[in-house]
Amino acid sequence: MLARLPASLTCPSLSGTANGGSRVCQSAGRETMAGYADDAHDRARRFRDAALPYLDDVYTLARYLMRNAADAEDAAQECYLRALRHFDTYRGPAMKPWLLTILRNVCSAEFSRRGRREVTGDCEVDTRTEDMPLWQEPNASPETSLLRAHDGETIRQLVAALPQAFREIIVLREINELSYQEIAQVAGVPVGTVMSRLARARAMLRAAWNAAEGAAS
Protein backbone atom coordinates (compact mmCIF):
# COMPACT_ATOMS: atom_id res chain seq x y z
CA MET A 1 0.00 0.00 0.00
CA LEU A 2 2.31 2.73 1.20
CA ALA A 3 5.64 3.76 -0.18
CA ARG A 4 7.71 0.68 -0.63
CA LEU A 5 11.27 0.43 -1.66
CA PRO A 6 11.92 -1.95 -4.51
CA ALA A 7 12.65 -5.49 -3.49
CA SER A 8 15.58 -5.41 -5.88
CA LEU A 9 17.30 -2.99 -3.52
CA THR A 10 17.21 -5.35 -0.61
CA CYS A 11 19.44 -8.18 -1.76
CA PRO A 12 22.63 -6.25 -2.41
CA SER A 13 22.35 -4.27 0.76
CA LEU A 14 21.53 -7.13 3.07
CA SER A 15 23.58 -9.94 1.63
CA GLY A 16 26.22 -8.26 -0.48
CA THR A 17 28.22 -6.67 2.28
CA ALA A 18 31.45 -8.35 1.38
CA ASN A 19 31.30 -7.37 -2.28
CA GLY A 20 30.16 -3.86 -1.60
CA GLY A 21 32.77 -3.43 1.07
CA SER A 22 35.70 -4.64 -0.95
CA ARG A 23 34.68 -2.58 -3.95
CA VAL A 24 34.66 0.56 -1.86
CA CYS A 25 37.89 -0.30 -0.09
CA GLN A 26 39.64 -0.47 -3.41
CA SER A 27 38.46 2.93 -4.46
CA ALA A 28 38.02 4.85 -1.26
CA GLY A 29 40.64 3.54 1.09
CA ARG A 30 40.28 1.80 4.41
CA GLU A 31 40.04 4.76 6.75
CA THR A 32 37.13 6.43 5.01
CA MET A 33 35.30 3.17 4.83
CA ALA A 34 35.72 2.41 8.50
CA GLY A 35 34.59 5.90 9.41
CA TYR A 36 31.60 5.54 7.20
CA ALA A 37 30.64 2.18 8.65
CA ASP A 38 30.85 3.54 12.18
CA ASP A 39 28.81 6.52 11.17
CA ALA A 40 26.00 4.56 9.57
CA HIS A 41 25.99 2.01 12.34
CA ASP A 42 26.03 4.63 15.03
CA ARG A 43 23.24 6.50 13.34
CA ALA A 44 21.11 3.39 13.07
CA ARG A 45 21.67 2.66 16.75
CA ARG A 46 20.79 6.21 17.75
CA PHE A 47 17.62 6.06 15.70
CA ARG A 48 16.72 2.70 17.16
CA ASP A 49 17.26 3.85 20.74
CA ALA A 50 15.34 7.07 20.21
CA ALA A 51 12.41 5.87 18.11
CA LEU A 52 11.65 2.24 18.89
CA PRO A 53 10.37 2.88 22.44
CA TYR A 54 7.38 4.64 20.84
CA LEU A 55 6.37 1.79 18.59
CA ASP A 56 3.28 1.00 20.69
CA ASP A 57 2.22 4.65 20.54
CA VAL A 58 2.69 4.78 16.79
CA TYR A 59 0.91 1.50 16.26
CA THR A 60 -1.99 2.51 18.53
CA LEU A 61 -2.65 5.74 16.65
CA ALA A 62 -2.30 3.86 13.36
CA ARG A 63 -4.81 1.29 14.57
CA TYR A 64 -7.40 3.94 15.38
CA LEU A 65 -6.83 5.94 12.19
CA MET A 66 -6.60 3.06 9.72
CA ARG A 67 -9.21 0.95 11.53
CA ASN A 68 -7.64 -2.41 10.78
CA ALA A 69 -4.56 -4.25 11.97
CA ALA A 70 -2.86 -4.95 8.63
CA ASP A 71 -3.11 -1.34 7.40
CA ALA A 72 -1.98 -0.12 10.81
CA GLU A 73 1.08 -2.32 10.65
CA ASP A 74 1.97 -1.09 7.18
CA ALA A 75 1.47 2.53 8.22
CA ALA A 76 3.61 2.13 11.34
CA GLN A 77 6.34 0.52 9.27
CA GLU A 78 6.22 3.28 6.68
CA CYS A 79 6.31 5.84 9.49
CA TYR A 80 9.58 4.42 10.80
CA LEU A 81 10.98 4.27 7.29
CA ARG A 82 10.27 7.94 6.74
CA ALA A 83 11.48 8.86 10.19
CA LEU A 84 14.79 7.12 9.60
CA ARG A 85 15.13 8.88 6.28
CA HIS A 86 14.71 12.28 7.94
CA PHE A 87 16.57 11.42 11.12
CA ASP A 88 19.67 13.37 10.06
CA THR A 89 17.78 16.62 9.94
CA TYR A 90 15.65 15.88 13.02
CA ARG A 91 16.24 18.64 15.60
CA GLY A 92 13.18 18.20 17.71
CA PRO A 93 10.41 18.45 18.82
CA ALA A 94 10.21 15.49 21.18
CA MET A 95 10.49 12.13 19.46
CA LYS A 96 6.97 10.89 20.20
CA PRO A 97 5.04 13.81 18.65
CA TRP A 98 7.51 13.84 15.76
CA LEU A 99 6.83 10.17 15.00
CA LEU A 100 3.07 10.63 15.40
CA THR A 101 3.14 13.61 13.01
CA ILE A 102 4.87 11.44 10.43
CA LEU A 103 2.41 8.63 11.04
CA ARG A 104 -0.52 10.98 10.57
CA ASN A 105 0.96 12.16 7.26
CA VAL A 106 1.41 8.56 6.16
CA CYS A 107 -2.24 7.83 6.94
CA SER A 108 -3.39 11.03 5.19
CA ALA A 109 -1.44 10.12 2.09
CA GLU A 110 -2.92 6.65 2.13
CA PHE A 111 -6.45 7.98 2.49
CA SER A 112 -5.99 10.44 -0.36
CA ARG A 113 -4.49 7.65 -2.45
CA ARG A 114 -7.66 5.69 -1.84
CA GLY A 115 -9.71 8.76 -2.70
CA ARG A 116 -11.08 9.10 0.79
CA ARG A 117 -10.65 12.13 2.93
CA GLU A 118 -10.34 11.11 6.52
CA VAL A 119 -7.34 12.63 8.25
CA THR A 120 -7.38 16.12 6.87
CA GLY A 121 -7.91 19.47 8.44
CA ASP A 122 -10.48 21.41 10.32
CA CYS A 123 -12.82 21.82 7.41
CA GLU A 124 -13.43 18.09 7.47
CA VAL A 125 -15.18 18.28 10.80
CA ASP A 126 -18.81 17.56 10.26
CA THR A 127 -20.76 20.71 11.00
CA ARG A 128 -23.65 18.71 12.40
CA THR A 129 -21.45 17.35 15.16
CA GLU A 130 -20.02 20.82 15.76
CA ASP A 131 -23.52 22.15 16.31
CA MET A 132 -24.50 19.46 18.78
CA PRO A 133 -24.84 20.64 22.37
CA LEU A 134 -21.69 20.06 24.37
CA TRP A 135 -23.58 18.45 27.17
CA GLN A 136 -26.19 15.76 26.88
CA GLU A 137 -27.97 14.66 29.98
CA PRO A 138 -27.23 11.07 30.83
CA ASN A 139 -30.07 8.73 31.64
CA ALA A 140 -28.46 7.34 34.75
CA SER A 141 -26.95 9.49 37.45
CA PRO A 142 -23.54 10.78 36.39
CA GLU A 143 -21.54 9.52 39.36
CA THR A 144 -22.43 5.90 38.87
CA SER A 145 -23.00 5.57 35.14
CA LEU A 146 -19.50 6.40 33.94
CA LEU A 147 -17.60 4.10 36.12
CA ARG A 148 -19.26 0.87 35.13
CA ALA A 149 -17.54 0.41 31.81
CA HIS A 150 -14.09 -0.30 33.12
CA ASP A 151 -13.40 -2.89 30.56
CA GLY A 152 -10.97 -1.66 27.94
CA GLU A 153 -12.66 -3.31 24.99
CA THR A 154 -15.88 -1.35 25.50
CA ILE A 155 -13.95 1.90 25.74
CA ARG A 156 -11.99 1.04 22.59
CA GLN A 157 -15.17 0.48 20.65
CA LEU A 158 -16.63 3.75 21.85
CA VAL A 159 -13.52 5.66 20.82
CA ALA A 160 -13.35 3.84 17.49
CA ALA A 161 -16.92 4.88 16.71
CA LEU A 162 -16.13 8.61 16.97
CA PRO A 163 -15.73 10.68 13.77
CA GLN A 164 -12.12 10.89 12.61
CA ALA A 165 -11.07 14.30 13.97
CA PHE A 166 -12.55 13.56 17.39
CA ARG A 167 -11.26 10.00 17.53
CA GLU A 168 -7.80 11.26 16.71
CA ILE A 169 -7.75 13.89 19.41
CA ILE A 170 -9.02 11.48 22.08
CA VAL A 171 -6.30 8.98 21.18
CA LEU A 172 -3.57 11.63 21.14
CA ARG A 173 -4.63 12.95 24.56
CA GLU A 174 -5.90 9.95 26.51
CA ILE A 175 -3.78 7.16 25.06
CA ASN A 176 -0.66 8.76 23.55
CA GLU A 177 -0.72 11.23 26.46
CA LEU A 178 0.49 14.22 24.45
CA SER A 179 0.30 17.77 25.78
CA TYR A 180 -2.04 20.25 24.08
CA GLN A 181 0.95 21.87 22.40
CA GLU A 182 2.10 18.53 21.01
CA ILE A 183 -1.39 17.63 19.83
CA ALA A 184 -1.59 21.00 18.05
CA GLN A 185 1.64 20.17 16.26
CA VAL A 186 0.61 16.63 15.29
CA ALA A 187 -2.85 17.63 14.09
CA GLY A 188 -1.61 20.85 12.48
CA VAL A 189 -4.15 23.09 14.25
CA PRO A 190 -3.84 25.91 16.82
CA VAL A 191 -3.94 25.06 20.53
CA GLY A 192 -7.31 26.81 20.82
CA THR A 193 -8.75 24.39 18.30
CA VAL A 194 -7.25 21.50 20.24
CA MET A 195 -9.06 22.69 23.35
CA SER A 196 -12.46 23.18 21.76
CA ARG A 197 -12.19 19.97 19.76
CA LEU A 198 -11.16 17.98 22.81
CA ALA A 199 -14.13 19.37 24.76
CA ARG A 200 -16.39 18.36 21.89
CA ALA A 201 -14.77 14.94 21.57
CA ARG A 202 -15.10 14.16 25.27
CA ALA A 203 -18.73 15.30 25.25
CA MET A 204 -19.44 12.98 22.31
CA LEU A 205 -17.59 10.12 23.94
CA ARG A 206 -19.43 10.62 27.17
CA ALA A 207 -22.80 10.69 25.41
CA ALA A 208 -21.93 7.44 23.59
CA TRP A 209 -20.69 5.95 26.83
CA ASN A 210 -23.94 6.78 28.62
CA ALA A 211 -25.96 5.42 25.71
CA ALA A 212 -23.98 2.17 25.74
CA GLU A 213 -24.53 1.77 29.44
CA GLY A 214 -28.18 2.62 29.13
CA ALA A 215 -28.50 -0.13 26.52
CA ALA A 216 -26.54 -2.59 28.64
CA SER A 217 -28.44 -2.06 31.86
Add this chain to the structure above:
Amino acid sequence: MNCAECEILLHALIDGELDAGHTREVEAHVAECSACAEKLNAFRAMHETMSAANLKEAAPAGLRERLDAALPALPPLPAQPARSAVRREFVRPSRRSFFGGFAAGAVLSGAVAASLMLTVFRGDGDRTIADEVVSAHIRSLQPGHLMDVETSDQHTVKPWFDGKVDVAPPVIDLTAEGFTLLGGRLDYIDGEPVASVVYRRRKHIINLFVAQRLGSAHASVSPRTVQGYNVRHWSQQGLDFWAVSDLDAVELGEFVGKITAAVQPNGRS
Protein backbone atom coordinates in the same frame (compact mmCIF):
# COMPACT_ATOMS: atom_id res chain seq x y z
CA MET B 1 -16.19 33.24 33.82
CA ASN B 2 -19.36 31.97 32.17
CA CYS B 3 -20.47 28.39 31.62
CA ALA B 4 -19.46 28.30 27.94
CA GLU B 5 -15.87 29.22 28.79
CA CYS B 6 -15.87 26.83 31.69
CA GLU B 7 -17.01 23.95 29.50
CA ILE B 8 -13.82 24.32 27.48
CA LEU B 9 -11.42 25.20 30.28
CA LEU B 10 -12.46 22.46 32.68
CA HIS B 11 -10.79 20.00 30.31
CA ALA B 12 -7.55 21.93 30.48
CA LEU B 13 -7.89 21.79 34.26
CA ILE B 14 -8.35 18.01 34.16
CA ASP B 15 -5.37 17.67 31.84
CA GLY B 16 -3.11 19.86 33.96
CA GLU B 17 -2.77 22.41 31.17
CA LEU B 18 -4.20 25.41 32.97
CA ASP B 19 -2.12 28.21 34.48
CA ALA B 20 -2.69 29.26 38.08
CA GLY B 21 -4.86 32.27 37.25
CA HIS B 22 -7.31 30.33 35.06
CA THR B 23 -7.31 27.45 37.51
CA ARG B 24 -8.57 29.78 40.21
CA GLU B 25 -11.22 31.18 37.87
CA VAL B 26 -12.51 27.74 36.91
CA GLU B 27 -12.55 26.60 40.52
CA ALA B 28 -14.40 29.75 41.57
CA HIS B 29 -16.99 29.21 38.82
CA VAL B 30 -17.42 25.54 39.65
CA ALA B 31 -17.92 26.35 43.32
CA GLU B 32 -20.97 28.41 42.39
CA CYS B 33 -22.32 26.52 39.38
CA SER B 34 -23.55 23.02 40.13
CA ALA B 35 -24.04 22.18 36.44
CA CYS B 36 -20.40 22.88 35.65
CA ALA B 37 -19.28 21.12 38.83
CA GLU B 38 -21.16 18.04 37.68
CA LYS B 39 -19.48 18.18 34.27
CA LEU B 40 -16.08 18.60 35.81
CA ASN B 41 -16.60 15.54 37.98
CA ALA B 42 -18.02 13.46 35.17
CA PHE B 43 -15.23 14.30 32.71
CA ARG B 44 -12.58 13.81 35.35
CA ALA B 45 -14.05 10.40 36.15
CA MET B 46 -14.01 9.51 32.45
CA HIS B 47 -10.44 10.69 32.05
CA GLU B 48 -9.32 8.66 35.06
CA THR B 49 -11.19 5.58 33.91
CA MET B 50 -9.51 5.80 30.52
CA SER B 51 -6.08 6.33 32.06
CA ALA B 52 -6.57 3.28 34.25
CA ALA B 53 -7.87 1.09 31.43
CA ASN B 54 -4.51 0.86 29.63
CA LEU B 55 -5.89 1.41 26.15
CA LYS B 56 -2.57 1.42 24.35
CA GLU B 57 -2.29 -1.31 21.77
CA ALA B 58 0.82 -3.43 21.79
CA ALA B 59 2.52 -3.45 18.40
CA PRO B 60 2.39 -6.94 16.89
CA ALA B 61 5.44 -9.00 17.77
CA GLY B 62 6.25 -9.51 14.11
CA LEU B 63 6.41 -5.79 13.40
CA ARG B 64 8.58 -5.14 16.43
CA GLU B 65 10.93 -7.97 15.59
CA ARG B 66 11.39 -6.83 12.02
CA LEU B 67 12.19 -3.29 13.09
CA ASP B 68 14.29 -4.44 15.99
CA ALA B 69 16.35 -7.01 14.16
CA ALA B 70 17.21 -4.99 11.08
CA LEU B 71 18.26 -1.67 12.57
CA PRO B 72 21.56 -2.46 14.31
CA ALA B 73 22.67 -4.84 11.59
CA LEU B 74 23.02 -2.28 8.86
CA PRO B 75 25.80 -3.24 6.52
CA PRO B 76 28.06 -0.45 5.23
CA LEU B 77 27.33 0.11 1.57
CA PRO B 78 27.95 2.92 -0.88
CA ALA B 79 25.01 5.06 -1.92
CA GLN B 80 24.39 3.53 -5.33
CA PRO B 81 22.88 0.08 -4.99
CA ALA B 82 23.15 -2.37 -7.83
CA ARG B 83 19.91 -2.02 -9.69
CA SER B 84 18.65 -4.45 -12.21
CA ALA B 85 16.33 -3.46 -14.98
CA VAL B 86 12.83 -2.78 -13.81
CA ARG B 87 10.92 -5.96 -13.32
CA ARG B 88 7.30 -6.30 -14.23
CA GLU B 89 6.00 -9.20 -12.21
CA PHE B 90 2.61 -8.30 -10.86
CA VAL B 91 3.28 -9.76 -7.46
CA ARG B 92 2.41 -8.03 -4.28
CA PRO B 93 5.64 -7.83 -2.33
CA SER B 94 5.65 -9.70 0.93
CA ARG B 95 6.01 -7.83 4.16
CA ARG B 96 9.46 -9.30 4.46
CA SER B 97 10.62 -7.93 1.14
CA PHE B 98 9.11 -4.57 2.02
CA PHE B 99 11.01 -4.66 5.20
CA GLY B 100 14.15 -5.51 3.35
CA GLY B 101 13.41 -2.29 1.55
CA PHE B 102 13.30 -0.58 4.89
CA ALA B 103 16.80 -1.78 5.67
CA ALA B 104 17.96 -0.68 2.25
CA GLY B 105 16.43 2.72 2.88
CA ALA B 106 18.39 2.92 6.09
CA VAL B 107 21.55 2.09 4.24
CA LEU B 108 20.83 4.69 1.61
CA SER B 109 20.15 7.36 4.18
CA GLY B 110 23.24 6.40 6.11
CA ALA B 111 25.25 6.61 2.95
CA VAL B 112 23.81 10.01 2.20
CA ALA B 113 24.69 11.22 5.67
CA ALA B 114 28.25 10.10 5.24
CA SER B 115 28.75 11.20 1.67
CA LEU B 116 31.02 14.18 1.26
CA MET B 117 29.61 14.74 -2.18
CA LEU B 118 26.14 15.42 -0.91
CA THR B 119 24.77 18.86 -1.48
CA VAL B 120 22.61 19.77 1.47
CA PHE B 121 19.76 22.21 1.08
CA ARG B 122 18.90 23.03 4.65
CA GLY B 123 15.87 25.11 5.36
CA ASP B 124 14.84 24.81 1.75
CA GLY B 125 11.08 24.37 1.29
CA ASP B 126 11.70 22.40 -1.89
CA ARG B 127 13.76 19.86 -0.03
CA THR B 128 10.70 18.13 1.37
CA ILE B 129 9.24 17.95 -2.11
CA ALA B 130 12.56 16.65 -3.44
CA ASP B 131 12.51 13.92 -0.77
CA GLU B 132 8.98 12.99 -1.72
CA VAL B 133 9.77 13.01 -5.40
CA VAL B 134 12.69 10.67 -4.82
CA SER B 135 10.52 8.44 -2.62
CA ALA B 136 7.93 8.32 -5.40
CA HIS B 137 10.68 7.46 -7.88
CA ILE B 138 11.96 4.63 -5.68
CA ARG B 139 8.42 3.40 -5.15
CA SER B 140 7.84 3.37 -8.89
CA LEU B 141 10.74 0.94 -9.30
CA GLN B 142 8.80 -1.56 -7.24
CA PRO B 143 7.65 -4.45 -9.44
CA GLY B 144 4.37 -3.53 -11.08
CA HIS B 145 4.45 0.06 -9.87
CA LEU B 146 6.19 1.86 -12.71
CA MET B 147 3.38 2.38 -15.18
CA ASP B 148 -0.37 2.73 -15.14
CA VAL B 149 -0.42 3.10 -18.91
CA GLU B 150 2.34 1.32 -20.74
CA THR B 151 3.02 2.45 -24.25
CA SER B 152 5.68 4.17 -26.27
CA ASP B 153 3.00 6.12 -28.12
CA GLN B 154 2.81 9.67 -26.82
CA HIS B 155 -0.70 10.03 -28.25
CA THR B 156 -1.89 7.24 -25.96
CA VAL B 157 -0.15 8.50 -22.85
CA LYS B 158 -1.32 12.12 -23.02
CA PRO B 159 -5.08 11.48 -23.20
CA TRP B 160 -4.77 8.86 -20.45
CA PHE B 161 -4.03 11.63 -17.95
CA ASP B 162 -7.26 13.44 -18.86
CA GLY B 163 -9.45 13.79 -15.79
CA LYS B 164 -6.88 12.12 -13.57
CA VAL B 165 -4.76 15.18 -12.95
CA ASP B 166 -5.60 18.85 -13.35
CA VAL B 167 -2.90 19.43 -15.93
CA ALA B 168 -2.25 18.17 -19.44
CA PRO B 169 1.36 17.08 -19.04
CA PRO B 170 3.50 17.36 -22.14
CA VAL B 171 4.34 13.87 -23.35
CA ILE B 172 7.30 13.98 -25.69
CA ASP B 173 8.69 11.05 -27.60
CA LEU B 174 12.47 11.16 -27.34
CA THR B 175 13.08 7.59 -28.49
CA ALA B 176 15.12 8.76 -31.45
CA GLU B 177 17.39 10.65 -29.06
CA GLY B 178 18.02 7.68 -26.81
CA PHE B 179 15.32 8.26 -24.21
CA THR B 180 12.60 5.68 -24.67
CA LEU B 181 9.10 6.68 -23.66
CA LEU B 182 7.76 3.85 -21.51
CA GLY B 183 4.41 5.21 -20.41
CA GLY B 184 2.66 7.20 -17.70
CA ARG B 185 1.59 6.86 -14.14
CA LEU B 186 -0.57 8.70 -11.63
CA ASP B 187 1.39 9.42 -8.47
CA TYR B 188 0.80 11.30 -5.23
CA ILE B 189 3.25 13.86 -3.95
CA ASP B 190 2.54 16.13 -1.04
CA GLY B 191 -0.93 14.59 -0.96
CA GLU B 192 -1.75 15.78 -4.46
CA PRO B 193 -2.16 13.78 -7.65
CA VAL B 194 0.77 14.28 -9.95
CA ALA B 195 1.37 13.05 -13.50
CA SER B 196 4.52 11.06 -14.07
CA VAL B 197 5.84 10.40 -17.55
CA VAL B 198 8.30 7.51 -17.53
CA TYR B 199 11.36 7.27 -19.76
CA ARG B 200 14.25 4.87 -19.98
CA ARG B 201 17.87 5.45 -20.94
CA ARG B 202 19.59 2.10 -21.34
CA LYS B 203 18.69 0.44 -18.02
CA HIS B 204 18.06 3.68 -16.14
CA ILE B 205 14.52 4.78 -15.43
CA ILE B 206 13.65 8.47 -15.49
CA ASN B 207 10.49 9.72 -13.83
CA LEU B 208 9.34 13.11 -15.07
CA PHE B 209 6.78 14.46 -12.58
CA VAL B 210 4.53 17.23 -13.83
CA ALA B 211 2.08 19.27 -11.78
CA GLN B 212 0.59 22.71 -11.70
CA ARG B 213 2.32 23.53 -8.45
CA LEU B 214 4.97 21.36 -6.90
CA GLY B 215 7.58 23.33 -4.99
CA SER B 216 8.67 26.87 -5.67
CA ALA B 217 8.85 28.21 -9.19
CA HIS B 218 12.26 27.94 -10.83
CA ALA B 219 12.69 29.55 -14.20
CA SER B 220 16.07 27.88 -14.60
CA VAL B 221 16.81 24.23 -13.92
CA SER B 222 17.66 23.60 -10.27
CA PRO B 223 19.83 20.53 -9.69
CA ARG B 224 20.20 18.50 -6.53
CA THR B 225 21.07 15.04 -5.31
CA VAL B 226 18.89 13.11 -2.88
CA GLN B 227 19.86 9.68 -1.61
CA GLY B 228 22.23 9.34 -4.54
CA TYR B 229 19.54 10.12 -7.11
CA ASN B 230 19.89 13.06 -9.42
CA VAL B 231 16.96 15.46 -9.28
CA ARG B 232 16.21 18.38 -11.61
CA HIS B 233 13.46 20.85 -10.92
CA TRP B 234 12.24 23.66 -13.12
CA SER B 235 9.10 25.57 -14.06
CA GLN B 236 7.94 26.14 -17.58
CA GLN B 237 4.68 27.11 -19.24
CA GLY B 238 2.98 27.40 -15.83
CA LEU B 239 3.91 23.85 -14.87
CA ASP B 240 6.39 22.49 -12.38
CA PHE B 241 8.68 19.70 -13.58
CA TRP B 242 10.73 17.30 -11.48
CA ALA B 243 12.99 14.82 -13.24
CA VAL B 244 14.46 12.02 -11.10
CA SER B 245 16.82 9.26 -12.10
CA ASP B 246 19.88 7.29 -11.11
CA LEU B 247 21.24 8.36 -14.48
CA ASP B 248 24.42 10.40 -14.17
CA ALA B 249 24.12 14.17 -13.95
CA VAL B 250 25.34 14.81 -17.51
CA GLU B 251 22.86 12.48 -19.16
CA LEU B 252 19.98 13.64 -16.99
CA GLY B 253 20.97 17.20 -17.95
CA GLU B 254 20.78 16.17 -21.60
CA PHE B 255 17.31 14.71 -21.02
CA VAL B 256 16.12 17.88 -19.28
CA GLY B 257 17.53 19.98 -22.11
CA LYS B 258 15.52 18.03 -24.66
CA ILE B 259 12.32 18.24 -22.62
CA THR B 260 12.61 22.00 -21.99
CA ALA B 261 13.29 22.61 -25.67
CA ALA B 262 10.27 20.58 -26.69
CA VAL B 263 7.95 22.19 -24.14
CA GLN B 264 8.65 25.68 -25.52
CA PRO B 265 5.58 27.17 -27.26
CA ASN B 266 7.16 26.56 -30.65
CA GLY B 267 8.37 23.11 -29.57
CA ARG B 268 6.69 19.88 -30.44
CA SER B 269 4.57 18.93 -27.44
